[in-house]
Amino acid sequence: MSLSSTAPSYAAVLRTRHACRTFGAALLGRLSYGMVSLSLVLATKEATHSYAVAGTVMALFGLASVLLSPTRAGLIDRYGPRRALLPMAAAYALLLTGLAFATAWPGASGVLLGVLAVLAGACTPPLGPVMRTLWSDVVPDRRLLQRAYSLDTVAEELLFVTGPLLVGLLVQVAAPSVGLAASAALVWTGSLALISSPAVRGWVGRRKAPAGPAPSEGLVSGLQPAPLRRRLLRGGPGLRQAIAVSAAAGMCLGAFDLLVIAFADAYHDPEAVAWVLAALSGGSAIGGLVYGAVPWRASSRLRLAFLAAAMGLALATSGLSPHPYVLVAWAALGGLFVAPALTTAYLIADECAGPATRTKAGAWVNTAFNAGSAGATAATGLLVGRLPLPVCFALVATPVVLSAVTTLRRSRRPAPNLTGQYT
Structure with a gap:
């Protein structure tokens, strides 16, 4: 079905070739982000019996994740998801698993948990930015791109509502550290599914980028686009x-x-x-x-x-x-x-x-x-x-x-x- 003959709608977005598979994989991995924060706080509090340590560990994890996000995204731009996203997801999943083991027993070292949290935050795979970039490739019709981005934003917000609810249900039957293990499994599974999508094969990396200026952007000084x-x-x-x-x-x-x-x-x-x-x-x-x-x-x-x-x-x-x-x-x-x-x-x-x-x-x-x-x-x-x-x-x-x-x-x-x- 040609996009040019399709009326702009959310159904048209999801009917686009490879859209459902790619979007579903990204959402599966991003559900981990909705669960990990509450799981980390609860697991650290149970292991150390200290709200101060739990808050500090969560702050370290969040700061490392947020401040290094552009750097990780730059690696994706340069090397592509297949070469950059997979190592990030593997390291992130392993470090979350390490945090799950470290918080499974009382008396865990706050310093150890802080170090693991910083390392995990630094490796957080940028599944959201990657998916938004893929939308531009999967949905080349600009009439549908606005709908694709809206759908992505709404779905991501709902994940951050659903994630804590799932953690709340999980801690009724298991230790909070299991929530960290589940977050690790989700991000690894979602990342694997994402990079295996045919949509990722057409990724335009920095080495394949055209030499002309970015779209919608005039040349301000000179003939070459600025970094x-x-x-x-x-x-x-x-x-x-x-x-x-x-x-x-x-x-x-x-x-x-x-x-x-x-x-x-x-x-x-x-x-x-x-x-x-x-x-x-x-x-x-x-x-x-x-x-x-x-x-x-x-x-x-x-x-x-x-x-x-x-x-x-x-x-x-x-x-x-x-x-x-x-x-x-x-x-x-x-x-x-x-x-x-x-x-x-x-x-x-x-x-x-x-x-x-x-x-x-x-x-x-x-x-x-x-x-x-x-x-x-x-x-x-x-x-x-x-x-x-x-x-x-x-x-x-x-x-x-x-x-x-x-x-x-x-x-x-x-x-x-x-x-x-x-x-």
Whole structure:
């Protein structure tokens, strides 16, 4: 079936040759990421009987995973999934298995667990960025790529909801260390299935990349395209803005989770936390699916600005809720813009990067979101109790609104021509 004759739809995306097999394999491996964090905290706490050690080990794992994500993605771009992804997945699975054995008995050394956690985090295979790069190859029709990215973003978010639920069920019948072993098995199985997909055979690596400029990107100075890092600093405003908005969104959402807990405590209604976070995720899933189904005419950078502003304003206003269950409604409203904003950021990264750097560009967006989330959570802990909660909600939403305003202002500028002059 020709894509050009297929009406843009999610069914058309999944009917594309090799799409289901490739996407299913990536989701299987990425389910590990939804399970590993809670499994690691619970297993470390049971083995060391210390929340401090458990928190430190989890922080070390998260920092190593987030900060080295662009480097790992760059290896994928350079050598391809078959040569780079498989060793990463093997090392990651072995190290998680080592953590499972180390936490299976009481009295485990916190230093040993920290070292294993750092090594495991450093080897985390970038299955998300790889899959988003593969979508551009599997779905060459740009009309369907937006739907593919929306589907990917929504599915990934649901995995991070499903993963902790599976860990909760698992610890009812087994030790938390079994969750680490299960995470290792999932990532290894998913990675093997992914690299065996026929879609991976057509991977365009750096050595096969065309010498011309990246798509959607004018030549700023000279005839050769600048490396990705130089474009980030000088000549890639679209990619820089996607990264900035992603980081600001991560800050807003990471802080929002903590503020919801404080809000529920203030109203002596801890059960409301689950409802608020579920409403945020549910709204994001609905918004992502609807967004992917609409054939937008506005530019991706303009869409990103409005989506980020709407998300920030909704979550800022939610702090004025008179009751936790009013907060549920505001969270659902704000969630409608989360997946669409992230989807658009990934689309911009794909547009701004050439075939040799697409994985790394997507990884920068992902890294910015995760780093923003982690940093904001720590900073928000210092604000709670010192400032009124409505003020805290407004403050944590400010960065994403400001990033939207900046993106909107710059998206209206004309693009430079081949001589570097604006036309």
